[in-house]
Structures are given as structure tokens and as C-alpha cells.
Amino acid sequence: MNKPTAIELVNRNLGRRRRAEKRFKLYGICSIAFGLLCLVVLFTDIVRNGVGAFTAHYLKIEVTFDPERMALQDINDPMQVALADYDAIIRAALLQRFPEVTERKQRRELFHLVSSGAGFGLQRMLEQEPRLLGKSREVWVIADDDVDLYAKYFRRAPGSRLSEQEINWVEQLLADGSLQKRFNRQFFTSGDSREPEIAGIKGALMGSLYTLLVTLLLSFPIGVAAAIYLEEYAPKNRWTDFIEVNINNLAAVPSIIFGLLGLAIFINLFALPRSIPLVGGLVLTLMTLPTIIISSRAAIKAVPPSIREAALGLGASKMQVVLHHVLPLALPGMLTGTIIGMAQALGETAPLLMIGMVAFIVDLPANAMDPATVLPVQIFLWADSPERAFTERTSAAIMVLLAFLIVMNTLAVLLRRRLERRW
Amino acid sequence: MTVVEQTVVESRPMGDTIGIPFIDNAKFSLRNVDVFYSDKQAIFNVSLDIGKNEVMAMIGPSGCGKSTFLRCFNRMNDTIAGCRVSGSLKLEEQEINHPKTDVVPLRARVGMVFQKPNPFPKTIYENVAYGPRIHGLVSKRIELDEVVETSLQRAGLWDEVKDRLDAPGTSLSGGQQQRLCIARTIAVSPEVILMDEPCSALDPIATARIEELIAELSENYTIVIVTHSMQQAARVSNRTAYFHLGKLIEVNDTEKVFTNPGHQLTEAYITGRIG
Numbered sequence A: 001m002n003k004p005t006a007i008e009l010v011n012r013n014l015g016r017r018r019r020a021e022k023r024f025k026l027y028g029i030c031s032i033a034f035g036l037l038c039l040v041v042l043f044t045d046i047v048r049n050g051v052g053a054f055t056a057h058y059l060k061i062e063v064t065f066d067p068e069r070m071a072l073q074d075i076n077d078p079m080q081v082a083l084a085d086y087d088a089i090i091r092a093a094l095l096q097r098f099p100e101v102t103e104r105k106q107r108r109e110l111f112h113l114v115s116s117g118a119g120f121g122l123q124r125m126l127e128q129e130p131r132l133l134g135k136s137r138e139v140w141v142i143a144d145d146d147v148d149l150y151a152k153y154f155r156r157a158p159g160s161r162l163s164e165q166e167i168n169w170v171e172q173l174l175a176d177g178s179l180q181k182r183f184n185r186q187f188f189t190s191g192d193s194r195e196p197e198i199a200g201i202k203g204a205l206m207g208s209l210y211t212l213l214v215t216l217l218l219s220f221p222i223g224v225a226a227a228i229y230l231e232e233y234a235p236k237n238r239w240t241d242f243i244e245v246n247i248n249n250l251a252a253v254p255s256i257i258f259g260l261l262g263l264a265i266f267i268n269l270f271a272l273p274r275s276i277p278l279v280g281g282l283v284l285t286l287m288t289l290p291t292i293i294i295s296s297r298a299a300i301k302a303v304p305p306s307i308r309e310a311a312l313g314l315g316a317s318k319m320q321v322v323l324h325h326v327l328p329l330a331l332p333g334m335l336t337g338t339i340i341g342m343a344q345a346l347g348e349t350a351p352l353l354m355i356g357m358v359a360f361i362v363d364l365p366a367n368a369m370d371p372a373t374v375l376p377v378q379i380f381l382w383a384d385s386p387e388r389a390f391t392e393r394t395s396a397a398i399m400v401l402l403a404f405l406i407v408m409n410t411l412a413v414l415l416r417r418r419l420e421r422r423w
Numbered sequence B: 001m002t003v004v005e006q007t008v009v010e011s012r013p014m015g016d017t018i019g020i021p022f023i024d025n026a027k028f029s030l031r032n033v034d035v036f037y038s039d040k041q042a043i044f045n046v047s048l049d050i051g052k053n054e055v056m057a058m059i060g061p062s063g064c065g066k067s068t069f070l071r072c073f074n075r076m077n078d079t080i081a082g083c084r085v086s087g088s089l090k091l092e093e094q095e096i097n098h099p100k101t102d103v104v105p106l107r108a109r110v111g112m113v114f115q116k117p118n119p120f121p122k123t124i125y126e127n128v129a130y131g132p133r134i135h136g137l138v139s140k141r142i143e144l145d146e147v148v149e150t151s152l153q154r155a156g157l158w159d160e161v162k163d164r165l166d167a168p169g170t171s172l173s174g175g176q177q178q179r180l181c182i183a184r185t186i187a188v189s190p191e192v193i194l195m196d197e198p199c200s201a202l203d204p205i206a207t208a209r210i211e212e213l214i215a216e217l218s219e220n221y222t223i224v225i226v227t228h229s230m231q232q233a234a235r236v237s238n239r240t241a242y243f244h245l246g247k248l249i250e251v252n253d254t255e256k257v258f259t260n261p262g263h264q265l266t267e268a269y270i271t272g273r274i275g
Helices: A006-054 A078-083 A086-097 A104-111 A118-128 A145-154 A164-175 A202-233 A238-250 A255-269 A277-301 A305-313 A318-346 A350-354 A375-383 A389-419 B066-070 B103-109 B124-135 B141-154 B174-186 B204-217 B230-236 B254-259 B264-270
Strands: A055-064 A136-142 A179-183 B026-037 B040-051 B055-059 B083-091 B110-113 B192-196 B222-226 B239-244 B247-253
Touching (some): A006 A055, A164 A179, A202 A277, A202 A318, A202 A375, A238 A277, A255 A350, A277 A318, A305 B174, A318 B124, B040 B222, B040 B239, B040 B247, B055 B066, B066 B222, B110 B174, B174 B192, B174 B204, B204 B222, B239 B254, B247 B254, B254 B264
Parallel strands (some): B055 B222, B055 B239, B110 B192
Antiparallel strands (some): B026 B083
């Protein structure tokens, strides 16, 4: 028998090698499929739960802006306009719609159909158009959250908190088209509220925006400057080793520790107010700095040394080498680290609880010094609320957070692509 | 072998170099140069003069320290952590190796071309204009245009790139890139050009082009070239220095070194027995 030739041996093994290759590829595909599956489950669940919050039921009533009933004497006095009793004219309009209701208990149930926050809408109308005073106008006022939930989910399923009488009225209103589902603008234009139907995400969104702005403005320049110094200037000795170890450690410190640090330093020592985005941004800066420094150093290290030598050989000073050559080439990598850091900061809750950004804040923050909350904390607060209607708002807030994240990352990726250069 | 001395003493003997290391009116006067990488010594007590408008070739087997030695001439060894140079290195009257010597003007006087072409990831124009710009050699755009043009012309690249000065420098071929690097170096008007194996990454045609260029440039510049190719050293240089294991073995006129080497190590190297 002849000894097999080399190519025969190769061919003998070929099938096994091909199978191993296929298996290897399959592992990768499986991992990606698993990841995608999780993502799909998560997203469908969030969207299914949350999409309802983008619509709300509105009730059409004929409101008469009766100054007497509203206890409004002088339309030109903004104080009086603000304090006027709008609920009274809504109640009057409801009674006009259902004249058969006379009994006290029934009346209370009837008034319950409209949100207790509906008066704000009328107030805004009157402020914009003072000549409405004394006139009647058909308006869409926001319905109570229980009415909204009944109309959305419980017409065919038990579990509504409405009484039989209320269900009766709601069905009547739905039948003649004066209770309608509309786009919930309020969700995007107002701050938090105890009433789910008028609670909005804008306060938290603005809070997140200001907080991240402060974080970005501080952590990017500080992180990049630290990275440049450590990579380009610092001597390699025990001190810089010590600093390096500490930066790596800081990246792994639980974020709540940074919250405690912020509480102790920024609020107790520097006496900055609680709950403000400025302090939130400072705390998140401390948290994201290690990430940015580490990735920036890696980006600087990745700049080919030949470029540095070329510039030095021409007589460029160290600063010129850094500013003209190293930084432009390292910037895309630095931005990647910054994106990761900012995404982390956007989702961070724990350290912000420590500095009071968990407070119930109705007003929209106008700048970084106004009390505010942030999106993840708002999600936490709503998830914790007993009202059924907050469930869908929680999911809707998560969708807003994800959208914010996607917009932020897209901008950063576009910016990075513009800066990227090949060599 | 001799014992390594850590301290520099002025009266130290000049090593065992044979040939003619010292000349009159030298551009560079290097005396008792030692170079250490951390604890490892790379250059042992080298003394050498390099004349004005001379092409000095430095040859020797790999790892003999000729590149290390070349990088002392413009203090590029500063960038290497743990590298220490001792001895006296004078560029005319200026002491290069003095801690107070500012490397920025030094490197403006002593330009360098590296082994691998390393154009900046910028346009061809920007590559050449960079040096004059950072040193403030020109004030007007039109002057800068002129410097860029003459530099590219002297590097023999102008005709090939004049229509695409805005193309990235990295889009050129290897030989063109190396000539671009030479143009970039001479745009600063240095007195000396150091070349660290400038042709090792190039094909024979591009190499021939660079060698022609060296011959042209030697009219105006002092050139020190490290090379692995003995033919190249023979073709372009006036004097040749042979290094072996960190020591300068022999320096002489190029013709003399290649036809009648004085040291058996030199002879062994040029006849191909070591390398």
C-alpha cells in the first residue's frame, strides 16, 4: 500500500475543517440572533405599553366663559385670570350636556369625567384671547385618566375603575363623537403632574438636556486635556502609574458613590442648590471623565508615531505636534469615548437621586440652575406611581429616552465621520 | 572589548577609529559620543567630523547603531523614553547635546528624512507648506506658494504633482511620497539633511531618482545618509563611515573605503562576509 500523499491527507481533513468553520460562523450568528431577539422583545413590549400615552381622550363641551361664575371681575388683572374658577364653568357645561343629572352624588360622578387639570387649558385660552369673556365656545377638554383608560382598553375587558353610571355616560359621549382620541400634545409640552392625564415628559427632557450639556462642556475638554498631558507630556514614573491605576479604578466605581461625593462637595461644601442640572452635570462629569480619558488616551496612542516624528523632525514644537497632527487624527476616537460616556450619563439615575434630582417638579426648567429631574429618574418616579395610567407613560418616557439617545448618538456619529481621515 | 565608561572626560581617548575622522572647517564636530537605551549602551565613544556640503554615508550591519547615531544630530532621540546621549555634539559653534539647546531652531537647521515615507494626512501643498508656516518663514500666501513650488521642483516632484496640489499626500506612490518628504524638509531651508535609509522602502527606479536628487542637493546642503546599500553609499557619498556594534570602525573617503579598506571588519562587510 502506498503512503498517502500530502494532498490526500489534506483532502481527508477537508470535510472536518469545513464543518468546524461552519460551526464557528454559526456561533456568531446565534449570538447576534439572541441579541436581536432580546432587543425586539424589549422594544415591542415598551412600544405596546407606551404607544397609548401618545394619545389621550378629549371631551367636547360647550363652555360659557361666564365672568360671574368664574368669579372674575377684571380681565386685565393677570392675577385674577389665573385664580378664576374654570372648573365651575366646566361643571356648568357638563350639566348642560347631561341635564338629567341633578342628584348630588351623580353630579360628583359626572364632574369626575373631566380631568381636574382641564381648567388650565381654558385659562390659557382666555389669556390668549381675552374677548372670549362672556361668550360661549366649543372646546375639547382633556378627559380624566380613568375615562381615557376605559375608552382605550376596558370597553371589552373588565377592570375599569368607572362606575356603571359613568360607563353609561362615556358610551353616550363616544357614540355621538364628543369623546374622541386625539394626539396627546400635553405629554410633550408639560412637566410632571400628580394627574397622569396632564403629566408630561418635557420637564425631564429639558432637565436631561441641561444636565448633559453641562456634562459634555466639562468632561470633554477636561478629559481630552488630561489624556493629552498623560500621553504626550507626563514622564513615565511611579506617579503617572499611580494616576493611571486610579483613573482605571474610578471607571469601575459604582455611580452612587459619585452621587454621595457630589452631595458632600457641591451641595454641602460649595452650597449649590439641590436638584439642579448644574450639580447633576458636575456629578456626571466626575463619572464620565475616566471613560473619556481612557478612550482618548487609546486614540492618541493609535496615532502613527511616524506622523509625530515627521512633525518633530521639521521643528514643530510639542504643542504644534499635538494640535496640528495628533489631535485631528485622534479626535474620532476621542468622540467615540465621549459618546459612550454621554450615553452612560444619560441613563444614570443613582447619583442624581443623591443630589435631589428625584424631587417632584412641575415647572419646566429654564436653565441649568432651575430645579429639574431627568428622564431616567422620571421613568423611575412614574413606574413607582400607583395610578394605572402612569404605566403607559412610563413606557412612553422610555421611548422618549431611547429617541434622545438615538438622536445624540446619530449626531456624534455624523460628526465623527466628518472628522475621520484616512492615512 | 573596552570597559564602558559612564562619565565623559574631555581627555578621553578618541576610540579606535581608523581612517580620517577629523577635518578642518567641520559642520558637525562630534566627540566621545555615547548613547544608552536605559542600561544598554548602543553607541560607544564615537568621534567624527562632518564637513560642509559633504555627503557622509554611514554603513554597517543591522543593529550597529548608525540610525541611533544619526538621530543624535537633531536630538530626535529625545522622543525615545530612556534614551541618554553623552559627549559633545557641535553644529558649528552650537552644542546640540546641551539641555538648554532649543530643539525647535535646531531641527529647523537640521532636517530629517525618515526610513518610511511619512507624509502628513493632508494635501500635498499643506505637507510642503507646513514647515515654513510653523517657523513663520513667509508672511504672504504668494510667498508660500513660491516656497512650495521651488521645494517641490528641487525635490523633482513638481511636474508630477503641479496639477493636483490639493490631493492628499498619501495618495502618491511610495517614491513620490519620499520625494514629497524631501520637499517638505528642504522647504524649511535647513543647512543639513539627515536621511535615515531613505530608499529602503522604494523600488530601484524610485531609488535611482532619490540618489540623483541627493547628488543635486549636495551642492547646497550637508547630507548625512544612513544606508544598507553599499552601492548607494558608493554612488552618492564623499566620505563613508563604517559602524560595527556601536563603534565607529573606519571613516575615510568613500573611494578609499570601498577599494582599500583599512580595517578587516570593514573589508569583511563590504565584501559581503558580514551583514
